[in-house]
Amino acid sequence: MIAASSLPVAGLAATWYVSPPPTGNDANPGTAVLPFATVQRGINAAFAGDTVWVNDGVYRERPQCVRSGTAANRITIQSVNPLGAVLDGTVTPSAWVLDAGNVYRATMAAAVTVNAVIADDLPVTEALSRAAMTAPTN
Secondary structure, rough: OOOOOOOOOOOOOEEEEEOOOOOOOHHHHHHHHEEEOHHHHHHHOOOOOOOOEEEEEEEOOOOOOOOOOOOOOEEEEEOOOOOOOOEEEOOOOOOOOEEEEEEEEEEOOOOOOOOOEEEEOOOOOOOOHHHHHHOOOO
């Protein structure tokens, strides 16, 4: 009887694959044929010495390392094609609504923390409320 395991084995580096949906799915085993959908899932699977190969696509996430490699056995996260995988930690709201005059608003998911607002590739001043936009400045 042969048993397969996804647990790390000392001295054996694993290779994990990530591809955007519909090919990728975080329920997949992370193989070249059945890749994960998110870079975070690939990082979560990786141990010291492992490599996470990221296929072309835009990944809208902010992955965080959950464990470290070592100087001799690093965890490597690599794009399959140079400049082919884009890790974009921004969130694009999809439902802009005219609020008043030329002011638009969008509701973001509760888990999203807004650090900056970008329009036409330039940072803009962020207003948290209509009152904040109209408050007198002395």
